[in-house]
Structure formats: C-alpha cells, structure tokens
Amino acid sequence: xxxxxxxxxxxxxxxxxxxxxxxxxxxxxxxxxxxxxxxxxxxxxxxxxxxxxxxxxxxxxxxxxxxxxxxxxxxxxxxxxxxxxxxxxxxxxxxxxxxxxxxxxxxxxxxxxxx
Amino acid sequence: xxxxxxxxxxxxxxxxxxxxxxxxxxxxxxxxxxxxxxxxxxxxxxxxxxxxxxxxxxxxxxxxxxxxxxxxxxxxxxxxxxxxxxxxxxxxxxxxxxxxxxxxxxxxxxxxx
Numbered sequence: 447x448x449x450x451x452x453x454x455x456x457x458x459x460x461x462x463x464x465x466x467x468x469x470x471x472x473x474x475x476x477x478x479x480x481x482x483x484x485x486x487x488x489x490x491x492x493x494x495x496x497x498x499x500x501x502x503x504x505x506x507x508x509x510x511x512x513x514x515x516x517x518x519x520x521x522x523x524x525x526x527x528x529x530x531x532x533x534x535x536x537x538x539x540x541x542x543x544x545x546x547x548x549x550x551x552x553x554x555x556x557x558x559x560x561x
Numbered sequence: 562x563x564x565x566x567x568x569x570x571x572x573x574x575x576x577x578x579x580x581x582x583x584x585x586x587x588x589x590x591x592x593x594x595x596x597x598x599x600x601x602x603x604x605x606x607x608x609x610x611x612x613x614x615x616x617x618x619x620x621x622x623x624x625x626x627x628x629x630x631x632x633x634x635x636x637x638x639x640x641x642x643x644x645x646x647x648x649x650x651x652x653x654x655x656x657x658x659x660x661x662x663x664x665x666x667x668x669x670x671x672x673x674x
Contacts, residue, residue, distance in 0.1 A: 452604070478659045489651065489664045490605075539604050541662070548593050548612055548658045552604040 448474045450542050452553025459530055459560055467525045467556045469540035476542035479523035480550070481515060484537040496523060530560040563588035563654050567665035574642055575673050582637040582668045584652030592654040594635040595662070596626055599649045608650075611635060622646070647672045 449472040459465050469479065478497050482490040494510075496502035496517035504510045512534075514526040523542075527534055540553040568583040586592060593612050597605040609620025616628040626637045635652060652665040 450604075455602075480661060487669075489667045492661055495661055537602070541605075543659050546658055548655075549607070549610070550595075550662060552597075552606070554604040555602065557602060 448542075448549070448551040450476070450540060450551045450553040452540055452556060454556055455554060456557040457559070459558070461531055461560055462529055464526055464528045465530055465558060467527075467538055467540075467558075469523050469525075469542065469553045471521045471542050471551070474542075474544055474551075475520040476523065477520060477545045478543045479515075479517050480541040480543075481513075481523075481525050482539045482541065484539060484555075486537075490539060493525075527558065530558070532560045534558065535560045563590075563592055563656060563663050565652050565654055565663055565665035567650075567652055567668050569668050570666065571669045571671065573671045573673060576644055577641050579638065579640050580642050580646075580670060582650050582652075582670070584635045584637065584665055586633050586635065586652075586654050588633075588654065588656065590656050592656050593658075594626075594628060595653045595655075596620065596624070596635070596637050597651045597653065598622075599651065599667075601648075605651065608637070642670070642672050644672050644674065646670060 451470045481493045493508045494502040494504045502515040517523040539555045541550045564587050566585045574580045595610045596608040608624045609618045611618050611628045619625045650668045653662040
C-alpha cells in the first residue's frame with residue numbers, strides 16, 4: 447500500500463534555530479500534501495495544503511513566513527519551522543494524496559521540542 | 562463548509578466488550594467519510610472509508626462503520642475489543658478527492674482488562 451515516510455520522528459532544537467521536516471511518498475505520486483499540527487490530546491489542525499510545483503495555501507492564522515513549505519517534486523515535501531520558539535513545540539504530521547484518488551496517507555509524525 | 566462532531570471524547574470499555582464510537586457530520590454536499598486510528602506518538606492509520614455503495618463498511622482489525630445519510634452519521638463499531646485497541650480514533654470527511662480532510666475532535670478509547 448501507499449507509504450509516506452516522515453523524518454525525523456523527533457527533534458530537539460534550540461530557540462531561534464530552524465528545523466526542517468521531510469515527507470516522502472515512497473510508492474506513489476503525492477500531488478497534494480497536507481501539513482498538520484497536533485497539540486496533546488487534541489485533534490489535527492491543518493496548517494497548509496501544497497500542490498506539487500505550486501505555492502502552499504496556508505490556513506487562516508498560520509504564519510507562512512514561519513512555516514515554510516516546499517513541494518518541489520511529486521515525492522517530497524518539506525516543512526521548515528524558522529526561528530523556532532518554545533511555543534512551536536508540537537507534533538507535526540504530513541499527509542499525501544494523489545490526483546483522482548480518494549484517500550490520504552499519513553506520515554508517522556515528528557515531535558518537535560524547542561528549548 | 563463541512564464539520565464533524567465526535568460525540569464522545571473518551572470511551573472506557575472492558576476487554577472483549579463491544580464498542581461504538583459516534584460520528585456526526587454536516588455538509589451541504591455529498592461527502593466521503595473516513596475513520597482513522599492514532600497510537601501514541603504516531604501518525605494516523607486508516608481503519609475504513611465510505612465512498613459510495615453499501616452503507617456498511619468493513620475495515621481492518623475487526624472494525625466496521627455504517628453510513629446513515631438521513632442521520633448524517635458514520636458510527637464506528639467493533640464487537641469485541643482488545644487491549645491493543647486502546648488509542649485515539651478520528652472521524653473525518655472530505656467532499657472531493659484531494660480536498661482537505663475535516664476532522665472530528667477525536668475519541669479516546671481505553672480498553673480495560
């Protein structure tokens with residue numbers, strides 16, 4: 447079945463530094479990628495949607511200059527948290543879908559801790 | 562716009578007992594419905610989905626769900642739970658392929674021995 451590899455699975459960084467999270471679709475073409483943020487014991491909050499080769503569409507309230515999303519190929523999308531602060535600590539999950547396919551494959555998530 | 566309501570935030574259940582997780586949605590158009598399971602510090606795993614056809618959908622790990630259009634519901638059931646079913650469960654909808662998913666708030670299932 448479809449697999450999305452997300453890494454790192456966890457990362458600890460210092461306040462003010464940037465962190466990049468990668469999601470790769472291993473056996474299908476991810477024409478659309480979704481990036482979510484999840485706080486403890488809460489549901490997933492969509493941050494942005496990106497289509498391959500296009501600029502990402504950010505949800506209201508999500509700072510696009512802080513959360514940089516790149517989707518340059520059909521198998522790779524990245525989320526970069528720039529100038530991270532402790533309040534950015536969270537669980538980040540990506541999800542991929544293909545054109546015409548009604549289904550979504552999720553990555554395994556990245557636990558980001560900013561100290 | 563669509564929305565999803567999971568009526569129970571937590572469901573404690575004894576091992577080998579049945580469980581039902583309730584999900585109601587609202588939408589002005591037809592939707593596709595999904596149930597996902599999330600184990601601690603992991604991504605989401607698809608349990609089952611309703612796209613069209615038979616309203617009773619069977620999924621993995623013995624789960625099934627029934628789509629009820631008149632009641633706009635998509636409740637998830639399992640006749641006999643195991644300790645390993647302890648997890649968070651999310652109901653989600655979308656109105657078209659490739660569109661964003663709208664998630665419910667989640668239901669935490671705790672299976673007790």
